[in-house]
Amino acid sequence: MKVRTRIAPSPTGYMHVGTARTALFNYLFAKQNHGEFLLRIEDTDTERSKEEYETDIINGLKWLGLNWDGEIIRQSERLGLYKKYLVQLLNEKKAYYCPHIKEYIEKEKESQLENKQVLFHRCTERDSNLKVGEIIRFKNRALNSVSNEDSLIRTFQDNIRGQIEFFPKLLGDFSLAKNLDAPLYNFAVVIDDHETEITHVIRGEDHLPNTPKQILIQEALGFEQPEYAHLPLILAADRSKLSKRHGAVSVNEFTKLGYLPEAMNNFLALIGWHPKDEKEIFSLEELAKEFQLERVQKAGAIFNIEKLNSINNHYIKEMVPAEISKLIAPYLDMYNPTEAQLIKVAHLFKDRLNIFSEIKELAGFIFALPIYETKLLSWKEEPKEKIKENLQIVLSILENIPKNSFDIDATTTELMPKANEIGRGDLLWPLRVALSGIAKSPSPFEILDVLGKKESINRIKKTIEKLK
RNA sequence: GGCGCCAUCGUCUAGCCUGGUUAGGACGCAGGGUUUUCAACCCUGUAACACGGGUUCGAAUCCCGUUGGCGCUACCA
Numbered sequence: 001m002k003v004r005t006r007i008a009p010s011p012t013g014y015m016h017v018g019t020a021r022t023a024l025f026n027y028l029f030a031k032q033n034h035g036e037f038l039l040r041i042e043d044t045d046t047e048r049s050k051e052e053y054e055t056d057i058i059n060g061l062k063w064l065g066l067n068w069d070g071e072i073i074r075q076s077e078r079l080g081l082y083k084k085y086l087v088q089l090l091n092e093k094k095a096y097y098c099p100h101i102k103e104y105i106e107k108e109k110e111s112q113l114e115n116k117q118v119l120f121h122r123c124t125e126r127d128s129n130l131k132v133g134e135i136i137r138f139k140n141r142a143l144n145s146v147s148n149e150d151s152l153i154r155t156f157q158d159n160i161r162g163q164i165e166f167f168p169k170l171l172g173d174f175s176l177a178k179n180l181d182a183p184l185y186n187f188a189v190v191i192d193d194h195e196t197e198i199t200h201v202i203r204g205e206d207h208l209p210n211t212p213k214q215i216l217i218q219e220a221l222g223f224e225q226p227e228y229a230h231l232p233l234i235l236a237a238d239r240s241k242l243s244k245r246h247g248a249v250s251v252n253e254f255t256k257l258g259y260l261p262e263a264m265n266n267f268l269a270l271i272g273w274h275p276k277d278e279k280e281i282f283s284l285e286e287l288a289k290e291f292q293l294e295r296v297q298k299a300g301a302i303f304n305i306e307k308l309n310s311i312n313n314h315y316i317k318e319m320v321p322a323e324i325s326k327l328i329a330p331y332l333d334m335y336n337p338t339e340a341q342l343i344k345v346a347h348l349f350k351d352r353l354n355i356f357s358e359i360k361e362l363a364g365f366i367f368a369l370p371i372y373e374t375k376l377l378s379w380k381e382e383p384k385e386k387i388k389e390n391l392q393i394v395l396s397i398l399e400n401i402p403k404n405s406f407d408i409d410a411t412t413t414e415l416m417p418k419a420n421e422i423g424r425g426d427l428l429w430p431l432r433v434a435l436s437g438i439a440k441s442p443s444p445f446e447i448l449d450v451l452g453k454k455e456s457i458n459r460i461k462k463t464i465e466k467l468k
Numbered sequence: 469g470g471c472g473c474c475a476u477c478g479u480c481u482a483g484c485c486u487g488g489u490u491a492g493g494a495c496g497c498a499g500g501g502u503u504u505u506c507a508a509c510c511c512u513g514u515a516a517c518a519c520g521g522g523u524u525c526g527a528a529u530c531c532c533g534u535u536g537g538c539g540c541u542a543c544c545a
Contacts, residue, residue: 271480302480
């Protein structure tokens with residue numbers, strides 16, 4: 001049978017990195033088994049679902065290169081299908097209309113909580129077979145009698161976790177739909193996974209408690225049970241489920257910050273999965289080849305942004321300046337840089353860039369010399385006059401280099417003998433600051449090269465002026 | 469409260485199934501090197517088997533318990 005997996009996000013928020021990781025694992029598993037990876041939008045909650053979020057999810061998947069097979073499946077467009085099965089369950093008396101409103105159920109819960117009981121609804125109308133309410137509930141057979149075999153412990157297999165136990169009775173008569181035209185999550189999932197012939201349900205661990213309900217629905221409908229695999233959760237630093245309050249969690253935020261999709265995929269793959277050997281850098285194709293569900297971790301993993309940064313830095317270093325220049329351009333927009341400038345900047349900063357958005361802070365001085373204090377010019381507390389004198393020396397040397405051969409080689413060759421003579425720090429430090437206005441920068445020779453002769457001379461002269 | 473899941477360096481993890489390792493790697497951090505600073509790169513270092521029993525000649529590894537963490541407990545998904 002052909003392997004089919006799916007990513008089934010609900011468009012109630014921007015695409016979460018957890019969704020991205022689940023999508024990635026589903027994609028990888030499908031690819032390595034020459035199967036299909038489907039995208040299903042779970043938009044049955046009309047109150048919270050928004051088109052904007054759906055678009056964001058689609059863009060996120062595309063950005064990551066996790067291309068799905070076939071058309072997008074939208075649950076909101078399949079209401080007739082759910083209705084058909086709902087009617088079937090109702091007719092077969094495997095589901096019923098429940099008259100109890102929310103307030104009643106909540107009160108019921110409160111008293112159950114007080115009495116330290118399991119929270120579930122057992123309806124007085126479950127056998128009335130009348131349409132006494134809107135909500136449709138699953139008639140849980142395990143509730144029928146205490147000696148019923150359905151009240152015993154049951155298990156299902158999870159490809160990551162092994163055998164999982166559950167008590168059908170403890171599930172109560174859970175809800176299937178708000179009404180005939182408004183299916184609820186657990187029900188819609190079962191119908192869709194069946195109809196689209198999903199063979200492997202790979203999803204977050206937060207769905208583990210839903211699985212028994214879904215299995216019961218499958219059995220009531222006579223559906224085949226797919227294989228399950230529940231992924232560990234992505235956690236925040238405090239080990240709770242990663243959410244908005246923890247900072248950047250949506251894929252589009254990472255895109256805006258200037259992360260590379262290949263770094264994102266690589267990093268996400270390493271949260272909860274690890275190859276046999278010690279390799280850590282993987283392309284999507286390599287991942288599809290080496291990924292194994294059996295090697296997925298069971299415990300939740302903290303989203304470690306430092307690691308992501310280091311992986312991103314790795315991928316940036318592998319790129320050529322021409323590619324990088326395009327990606328840093330948006331962050332330097334306010335300076336109206338030329339293409340040639342961007343390429344030089346890309347070349348100069350590629351090794352020290354974790355994410356592209358950092359370029360503004362790192363390279364801003366190239367385009368606009370920041371204001372700085374005069375004392376920054378002194379290497380080791382030399383007097384003003386000494387600094388000025390050294391800058392004069394540099395200036396006279398640089399002025400003698402022809403404009404069109406004013407590059408790293410030329411400036412290094414001309415300046416270094418003098419620097420060695422009077423002290424490297426004494427000569428090069430003031431030059432660095434005169435050119436950049438900051439303490440932490442690339443070498444003065446590299447800056448000279450990017451700035452060009454005219455701007456370099458200009459900056460040095462201004463500094464000398466400043467020292468008067 | 470109930471149910472379920474989980475537990476190796478600060479973090480991500482290898483090792484666990486098929487007991488015998490100086491418990492390995494990466495990120496981070498610290499120190500050193502690299503034609504001045506920063507970054508990158510190279511080298512070195514740092515640091516972990518949650519606890520208690522049991523089985524065994526021998527337990528991170530198998531079993532039981534404890535503790536802790538997380539998730540779910542909707543007319544959300």
